[in-house]
Amino acid sequence: MAYVKKIRILHVAQAAGGVDRYLKMLLKYLDKNRFENIVIASHDYKQEEYRGLADHFEYLDMERSIGYRDLKAAVSLRKRIRYYQPDSIYAHSSKAGALCRLANLGLSSLCVYNPHGWSFMMQVPNRKRKVYVLLERGMAFFTDQIVCISEAEKKAALQHHICKASKLHVIKSGVDIQTYRKRKPSNVQKKDLHIPETSIVVGMVGRLEPQKGADIFLKMAELLLQKRTDIHFLLVGSGAQKQDLLNFAGTHGFLENVHITDWVQDPYDYIELFDIAVLLSRWEGFGLVIPEYMLCQKPIVATFCDAIPELIQNGQNGFLVPKEDAKTACDRVLDLLDDKELQTKFKQNGLKKVYEQYDIQRVSKAHEVLFEMIQNQGR
Template sequence: MQKIRILHVVQAAGGVDRYIRMLLKYLDKEKFENILVCSQDFHEEDYIGLVDSFEQVEMTRAIGGNDLKAIKEVRTLIKKYNPDIIYAHSSKAGAIARVADIGLKNCCVYNPHGGAFNMRCSAKKKAMYTAIEKVATPFCDKIICISDAEKQSALDKKICKDDKLQVIFNGVDIESYESGAHGVVKRKDLNIPEDAFVVGMAGRMSPQKAPDVFVKMAKRVKDKVPNAHFIIVGNGNQEAEIRKYAEDNGFSDSLHITGWVDNPMSYVELFDVACLLSRWEGFGLALPEYMMAGKPIVASKVDAIPNIIQDGENGLLVKVDDDVGASNAVMRIYQEDELKDKLVTQGLEDVHNRFNARRVSEEHGKLFEKIIK
């Protein structure tokens, strides 16, 4: 049987990069051939054994003159490989790939990995992102939503009709994590005492992930628990602001910022409580990762997060921008061992039943086969 050839187009690295690697790992190699067309932010060595061909095109996050050059280059690669399906990942690549494919009549699948129109930004920007999605929608066959909340948002904004949308929940590579090395990073490596109470977050220090709320929560917890320490796994343009707040409030020695790391889960393993206090979230891949590591979760009640976290069952939910509520939730976990154990147990059950990477790839495989029939 001839393999189904899929050409993946992707601009944004980070979480999308991890998602694609996970998807390709479990996608049936007997049925599918995969070509990756990616931005300069990707590394070919990460895709050895996962793709049949690797191509790079300069793509930038911001809208600009470079986009026309990128569209032309992607169109050339579409003609070169003549795929059965083009799979565009994230908003920018989604626009570039769909425009590049106009008139070429390939099947096209688009996954925004969290619609840009759901970002907390100015009304003018939201309107622009919504307009771009509406204009580009006729040029693809299926739009994959990574949560029920994302699908509902697309319907509310009239991006397209219901039959063009398909929900495939995100997942994490549980098998890889459980069979991998653990305890690689020690508390002493970050100058954290073994008996410290450690609260952490994994994510960019950017407005979406609300590191400013995290650090304000940290101050409140530190006032009540003197041996509390705080870890931010990631980098971002708010780092100086976050460090200054900790310094001004006298706990900079208890705040540990790792910067970009290749092994974020090794740092998550150090947490006693894991936070995701995002202001908007298409899915929140950190949440099943926290569950996989057996960590109790405090998260904001926004967008897709309540699709994943049931308050009081597998985590605690707080309002957006609520550092007081977040600190209270963290303190509950600190003080109530029974609650902590319940959240961890249910989280582990949920990640195995609902957020396994194999399920993500299987659902994609069924969709790909259905589309080209």
């Protein structure tokens, strides 16, 4: 049998959170007989979690904000590209995308970019948004293929003339259904979080940063507690807003009903405690936690923005509410709490959708096809 050289892929990732979970699931199901995977990541990542997933793992000093250190990071990354000589570089998120394409100038590796949510989709001043658009347009010239994790992301790219449609490849994100089915029951209980056993838990998973709308979540919580006093609110995540959120709850007199876990290894342990799952994002490239909620069979209330309506059909497998609208979010949670049949409908329809459309093994297979396609085109 003839030896077939593996396709070597250099993955570069700066942003953690959902990107980290996405990358680990992707690597898990990529065919190890056909692909060699090298991961270069920021210090927000944990090397031990990539053992058995990546053939090599290295850290690179990368910062989320734009600054003079980016040039040093690009120079260091260029040295590693020359050392590993990958067939393809796969850049995850906007900062990694910029560094990879800068570092790869004049080198022979093909470049794939996955923004995981365009930077210009964020809520930023128009001047800054225009700068982000111009940067993405310029960088697209040095990109062989751009992976969009939702149709909304592709649509945004075309609307802003980032590149030709032929460079945009939609691979909708997914969750690891197989691992979830095999996982052991969670050991996390309400009492571990100082939540009364008889309380209703309304929860949200996400970074405690403006994008995810945790501040809107707490405004919703305040309104809900005016209607019912038996609800506790669980935020699963960490971030710069944590103290501001705690201060808000304390100032408004409901701190004892708010619980923040900080970063956790396995969000499913906490999602399983939810009675109602919420995501009140201001913008989303995909919203990976929504299929995670569906897999756990939780009724969902989420914002109508970007890719989320691809995941949730209002009134069928969840409720959609306007951005920044704590009052409507409160009303929809109350509707669910008052209607067990509706909860069951959302749970069943959500589980069906995640099995049919959002299995991470499909995502890995689609990437295999993509990498082999661009490898053949690049020869």
